[in-house]
Amino acid sequence: MPARKPLISGNWKMNLNHFEATSTLDKLRYLLTKDDYEAVDVSVHAPFTDIRTVQTFLESEKVSISIGAQNCHWETNGAFTGEIAPGMLAKLNVAYVIVGHSERREIFGETDIEVARKVTAVFANGMTPILCCGETLAEREGEATHGKVTGQVHAGIDALSAEQVAAMVIAYEPIWAIGTGRTASSEDAQQVCAWIRAKVAEMKGADAAAAVRIQYGGSVKGTNAAELMAQPDIDGALVGGAALDADEFARIVQYRLA
Numbered sequence: 645m646p647a648r649k650p651l652i653s654g655n656w657k658m659n660l661n662h663f664e665a666t667s668t669l670d671k672l673r674y675l676l677t678k679d680d681y682e683a684v685d686v687s688v689h690a691p692f693t694d695i696r697t698v699q700t701f702l703e704s705e706k707v708s709i710s711i712g713a714q715n716c717h718w719e720t721n722g723a724f725t726g727e728i729a730p731g732m733l734a735k736l737n738v739a740y741v742i743v744g745h746s747e748r749r750e751i752f753g754e755t756d757i758e759v760a761r762k763v764t765a766v767f768a769n770g771m772t773p774i775l776c777c778g779e780t781l782a783e784r785e786g787e788a789t790h791g792k793v794t795g796q797v798h799a800g801i802d803a804l805s806a807e808q809v810a811a812m813v814i815a816y817e818p819i820w821a822i823g824t825g826r827t828a829s830s831e832d833a834q835q836v837c838a839w840i841r842a843k844v845a846e847m848k849g850a851d852a853a854a855a856v857r858i859q860y861g862g863s864v865k866g867t868n869a870a871e872l873m874a875q876p877d878i879d880g881a882l883v884g885g886a887a888l889d890a891d892e893f894a895r896i897v898q899y900r901l902a
Protein backbone atom coordinates (compact mmCIF):
# COMPACT_ATOMS: atom_id res chain seq x y z
CA MET A 645 0.00 0.00 0.00
CA PRO A 646 1.67 3.30 -1.08
CA ALA A 647 2.01 6.07 1.54
CA ARG A 648 -0.91 8.48 1.71
CA LYS A 649 -0.06 11.84 0.14
CA PRO A 650 -1.22 14.62 2.47
CA LEU A 651 -3.89 17.00 1.19
CA ILE A 652 -3.93 20.59 2.44
CA SER A 653 -7.23 22.27 1.56
CA GLY A 654 -8.04 25.94 1.96
CA ASN A 655 -11.73 26.54 2.65
CA TRP A 656 -12.34 30.19 1.83
CA LYS A 657 -15.96 30.02 3.01
CA MET A 658 -17.93 33.19 2.06
CA ASN A 659 -14.75 35.26 1.65
CA LEU A 660 -12.66 36.58 -1.26
CA ASN A 661 -14.47 37.87 -4.33
CA HIS A 662 -13.03 36.87 -7.71
CA PHE A 663 -10.55 39.78 -7.78
CA GLU A 664 -9.29 38.90 -4.30
CA ALA A 665 -9.19 35.23 -5.27
CA THR A 666 -6.89 36.03 -8.18
CA SER A 667 -4.51 38.09 -6.10
CA THR A 668 -4.38 35.37 -3.39
CA LEU A 669 -3.61 32.71 -6.00
CA ASP A 670 -1.03 34.95 -7.63
CA LYS A 671 0.83 35.13 -4.29
CA LEU A 672 0.56 31.37 -3.81
CA ARG A 673 1.95 30.87 -7.31
CA TYR A 674 5.21 32.48 -6.17
CA LEU A 675 5.25 31.06 -2.64
CA LEU A 676 4.71 27.38 -3.48
CA THR A 677 7.28 25.31 -5.30
CA LYS A 678 7.44 22.14 -7.37
CA ASP A 679 8.84 20.37 -4.27
CA ASP A 680 5.78 21.43 -2.29
CA TYR A 681 3.41 19.95 -4.87
CA GLU A 682 5.45 16.75 -4.92
CA ALA A 683 5.18 16.42 -1.14
CA VAL A 684 1.60 17.58 -0.66
CA ASP A 685 -1.62 17.90 -2.68
CA VAL A 686 -3.16 21.37 -2.35
CA SER A 687 -6.73 22.51 -3.03
CA VAL A 688 -8.57 25.81 -2.66
CA HIS A 689 -12.31 25.80 -2.07
CA ALA A 690 -13.59 29.07 -3.45
CA PRO A 691 -17.11 30.52 -3.38
CA PHE A 692 -19.11 29.36 -6.43
CA THR A 693 -18.89 32.79 -8.04
CA ASP A 694 -15.07 32.59 -8.05
CA ILE A 695 -14.62 29.10 -9.43
CA ARG A 696 -14.50 29.98 -13.14
CA THR A 697 -11.93 32.68 -12.41
CA VAL A 698 -9.92 30.30 -10.21
CA GLN A 699 -9.97 27.69 -12.97
CA THR A 700 -8.84 30.16 -15.63
CA PHE A 701 -6.01 31.44 -13.43
CA LEU A 702 -4.69 28.06 -12.27
CA GLU A 703 -4.86 26.49 -15.73
CA SER A 704 -3.40 29.41 -17.65
CA GLU A 705 -0.57 29.87 -15.13
CA LYS A 706 -0.05 26.10 -14.81
CA VAL A 707 -0.28 26.14 -11.01
CA SER A 708 -0.64 22.66 -9.48
CA ILE A 709 -3.36 23.63 -7.02
CA SER A 710 -6.58 21.63 -7.37
CA ILE A 711 -9.87 23.43 -7.68
CA GLY A 712 -12.32 22.81 -4.85
CA ALA A 713 -15.92 23.67 -4.01
CA GLN A 714 -17.54 24.05 -0.60
CA ASN A 715 -20.86 22.33 -1.25
CA CYS A 716 -23.19 21.13 -3.99
CA HIS A 717 -26.67 19.71 -4.45
CA TRP A 718 -27.19 15.96 -4.96
CA GLU A 719 -29.51 16.21 -7.98
CA THR A 720 -28.30 16.53 -11.56
CA ASN A 721 -30.52 19.50 -12.42
CA GLY A 722 -34.02 20.80 -11.77
CA ALA A 723 -36.11 23.25 -9.77
CA PHE A 724 -33.74 23.87 -6.86
CA THR A 725 -33.47 27.65 -6.75
CA GLY A 726 -30.10 28.84 -5.52
CA GLU A 727 -28.42 25.43 -5.67
CA ILE A 728 -25.46 24.23 -7.74
CA ALA A 729 -25.38 20.79 -9.40
CA PRO A 730 -22.28 18.60 -9.10
CA GLY A 731 -22.06 18.32 -12.88
CA MET A 732 -21.70 22.11 -13.10
CA LEU A 733 -18.68 21.90 -10.81
CA ALA A 734 -17.17 19.00 -12.74
CA LYS A 735 -17.40 21.11 -15.93
CA LEU A 736 -15.13 23.68 -14.23
CA ASN A 737 -12.56 20.97 -13.43
CA VAL A 738 -13.42 20.97 -9.75
CA ALA A 739 -11.54 18.05 -8.19
CA TYR A 740 -12.67 18.11 -4.54
CA VAL A 741 -16.01 19.05 -2.98
CA ILE A 742 -16.39 19.64 0.77
CA VAL A 743 -19.55 17.86 1.91
CA GLY A 744 -21.30 18.17 5.27
CA HIS A 745 -19.16 20.97 6.72
CA SER A 746 -20.37 21.72 10.26
CA GLU A 747 -21.51 25.18 9.12
CA ARG A 748 -23.75 23.52 6.51
CA ARG A 749 -25.05 21.08 9.09
CA GLU A 750 -25.56 23.61 11.90
CA ILE A 751 -26.62 26.79 10.07
CA PHE A 752 -28.41 25.27 7.08
CA GLY A 753 -29.75 22.14 8.76
CA GLU A 754 -28.11 19.57 6.49
CA THR A 755 -28.86 16.04 7.65
CA ASP A 756 -26.73 12.91 7.47
CA ILE A 757 -29.06 11.62 4.73
CA GLU A 758 -28.53 14.72 2.58
CA VAL A 759 -24.80 14.61 3.20
CA ALA A 760 -24.69 10.97 2.06
CA ARG A 761 -26.61 11.85 -1.12
CA LYS A 762 -24.10 14.61 -1.84
CA VAL A 763 -21.13 12.27 -1.32
CA THR A 764 -22.64 9.83 -3.83
CA ALA A 765 -23.41 12.63 -6.32
CA VAL A 766 -19.86 14.00 -6.10
CA PHE A 767 -18.44 10.57 -6.95
CA ALA A 768 -21.01 10.10 -9.73
CA ASN A 769 -19.64 13.25 -11.35
CA GLY A 770 -16.00 12.16 -11.21
CA MET A 771 -14.94 14.35 -8.28
CA THR A 772 -13.66 13.51 -4.79
CA PRO A 773 -15.74 14.28 -1.70
CA ILE A 774 -14.20 15.64 1.49
CA LEU A 775 -16.68 14.36 4.06
CA CYS A 776 -16.64 16.47 7.24
CA CYS A 777 -17.43 15.19 10.70
CA GLY A 778 -16.87 16.47 14.21
CA GLU A 779 -18.37 17.03 17.63
CA THR A 780 -19.56 20.10 19.51
CA LEU A 781 -17.93 21.21 22.75
CA ALA A 782 -20.89 19.83 24.73
CA GLU A 783 -20.52 16.48 22.99
CA ARG A 784 -16.78 16.40 23.72
CA GLU A 785 -17.36 17.28 27.37
CA GLY A 786 -20.10 14.65 27.54
CA GLU A 787 -17.69 12.05 26.12
CA ALA A 788 -19.91 11.70 23.05
CA THR A 789 -17.17 12.45 20.49
CA HIS A 790 -16.72 8.90 19.25
CA GLY A 791 -20.45 8.27 18.94
CA LYS A 792 -21.06 11.49 17.01
CA VAL A 793 -18.18 11.00 14.62
CA THR A 794 -18.97 7.32 14.08
CA GLY A 795 -22.58 8.16 13.20
CA GLN A 796 -21.57 10.85 10.70
CA VAL A 797 -18.91 8.70 9.04
CA HIS A 798 -21.18 5.66 8.95
CA ALA A 799 -23.97 7.64 7.26
CA GLY A 800 -21.57 9.27 4.82
CA ILE A 801 -19.83 6.12 3.56
CA ASP A 802 -22.43 3.38 4.03
CA ALA A 803 -23.60 3.37 0.39
CA LEU A 804 -20.08 3.56 -1.07
CA SER A 805 -17.87 0.78 -2.37
CA ALA A 806 -14.57 0.03 -0.63
CA GLU A 807 -12.77 1.49 -3.70
CA GLN A 808 -14.70 4.75 -3.41
CA VAL A 809 -13.91 5.03 0.29
CA ALA A 810 -10.24 4.39 -0.43
CA ALA A 811 -10.27 7.31 -2.88
CA MET A 812 -12.17 9.82 -0.74
CA VAL A 813 -11.14 12.24 2.00
CA ILE A 814 -12.63 12.46 5.48
CA ALA A 815 -12.08 15.67 7.47
CA TYR A 816 -12.26 15.46 11.25
CA GLU A 817 -13.17 18.94 12.44
CA PRO A 818 -14.11 19.38 16.10
CA ILE A 819 -16.67 22.20 15.95
CA TRP A 820 -15.27 23.88 19.07
CA ALA A 821 -11.94 24.29 17.28
CA ILE A 822 -13.30 25.89 14.08
CA GLY A 823 -12.55 29.59 13.83
CA THR A 824 -12.00 29.83 17.60
CA GLY A 825 -8.22 29.74 17.77
CA ARG A 826 -8.57 26.59 19.93
CA THR A 827 -6.85 23.65 18.27
CA ALA A 828 -7.34 20.07 19.37
CA SER A 829 -4.07 18.81 20.82
CA SER A 830 -2.20 16.72 18.29
CA GLU A 831 -2.76 13.68 20.56
CA ASP A 832 -6.54 14.26 20.70
CA ALA A 833 -6.73 14.87 16.94
CA GLN A 834 -4.69 11.73 16.27
CA GLN A 835 -6.84 9.69 18.62
CA VAL A 836 -10.08 10.60 16.82
CA CYS A 837 -8.54 10.22 13.35
CA ALA A 838 -7.29 6.74 14.32
CA TRP A 839 -10.77 5.93 15.60
CA ILE A 840 -12.27 7.02 12.26
CA ARG A 841 -9.78 4.83 10.38
CA ALA A 842 -10.70 1.86 12.58
CA LYS A 843 -14.41 2.43 11.85
CA VAL A 844 -13.67 2.58 8.13
CA ALA A 845 -11.80 -0.73 8.45
CA GLU A 846 -14.78 -2.33 10.20
CA MET A 847 -17.18 -1.08 7.52
CA LYS A 848 -15.18 -1.26 4.30
CA GLY A 849 -12.11 -3.38 5.02
CA ALA A 850 -8.46 -2.87 5.83
CA ASP A 851 -7.40 -1.74 2.35
CA ALA A 852 -9.96 1.09 2.24
CA ALA A 853 -8.95 2.15 5.77
CA ALA A 854 -5.27 2.16 4.89
CA ALA A 855 -5.86 4.28 1.79
CA VAL A 856 -8.49 6.85 2.87
CA ARG A 857 -7.00 10.26 3.63
CA ILE A 858 -8.13 11.79 6.92
CA GLN A 859 -7.62 15.52 7.38
CA TYR A 860 -7.72 17.45 10.63
CA GLY A 861 -9.42 20.85 10.63
CA GLY A 862 -9.84 23.46 13.35
CA SER A 863 -7.64 26.54 13.75
CA VAL A 864 -4.71 25.03 11.83
CA LYS A 865 -1.90 27.60 11.43
CA GLY A 866 1.68 27.72 10.27
CA THR A 867 2.78 27.28 13.88
CA ASN A 868 0.84 24.08 14.66
CA ALA A 869 0.66 22.36 11.25
CA ALA A 870 3.90 20.37 11.55
CA GLU A 871 2.96 18.81 14.89
CA LEU A 872 -0.51 17.85 13.67
CA MET A 873 0.80 16.49 10.39
CA ALA A 874 3.39 14.35 12.20
CA GLN A 875 0.58 12.19 13.61
CA PRO A 876 0.33 8.83 11.86
CA ASP A 877 -3.40 9.01 11.07
CA ILE A 878 -3.54 12.68 10.03
CA ASP A 879 -3.09 13.02 6.27
CA GLY A 880 -3.59 16.72 5.75
CA ALA A 881 -5.53 19.72 6.93
CA LEU A 882 -8.75 21.52 6.13
CA VAL A 883 -7.92 25.15 6.77
CA GLY A 884 -10.42 27.99 7.17
CA GLY A 885 -9.25 31.39 8.43
CA ALA A 886 -5.55 30.83 7.80
CA ALA A 887 -6.25 29.99 4.14
CA LEU A 888 -7.32 33.59 3.46
CA ASP A 889 -3.76 34.79 3.89
CA ALA A 890 -1.44 33.46 1.17
CA ASP A 891 1.69 33.67 3.34
CA GLU A 892 0.07 31.78 6.22
CA PHE A 893 -1.48 29.18 3.93
CA ALA A 894 1.90 28.65 2.25
CA ARG A 895 3.50 28.13 5.69
CA ILE A 896 0.94 25.39 6.38
CA VAL A 897 1.55 23.73 2.99
CA GLN A 898 5.28 23.90 3.75
CA TYR A 899 4.90 22.43 7.26
CA ARG A 900 7.65 19.91 6.49
CA LEU A 901 10.19 22.79 6.32
CA ALA A 902 9.29 24.10 9.80
Ligand code: PEP
Pocket residue numbers: 655817821822823824825861862863864882883884885886
Ligand atom coordinates in the same frame (compact mmCIF):
# COMPACT_ATOMS: atom_id res chain seq x y z
C1 PEP B 1 -13.09 25.07 8.67
O1 PEP B 1 -14.04 25.80 8.65
O2 PEP B 1 -13.09 24.04 7.98
C2 PEP B 1 -11.98 25.41 9.54
C3 PEP B 1 -11.18 24.45 9.93
O3 PEP B 1 -11.85 26.73 9.94
P1 PEP B 1 -10.63 27.37 10.79
O4 PEP B 1 -9.36 26.86 10.21
O5 PEP B 1 -10.80 28.84 10.65
O6 PEP B 1 -10.81 26.88 12.20
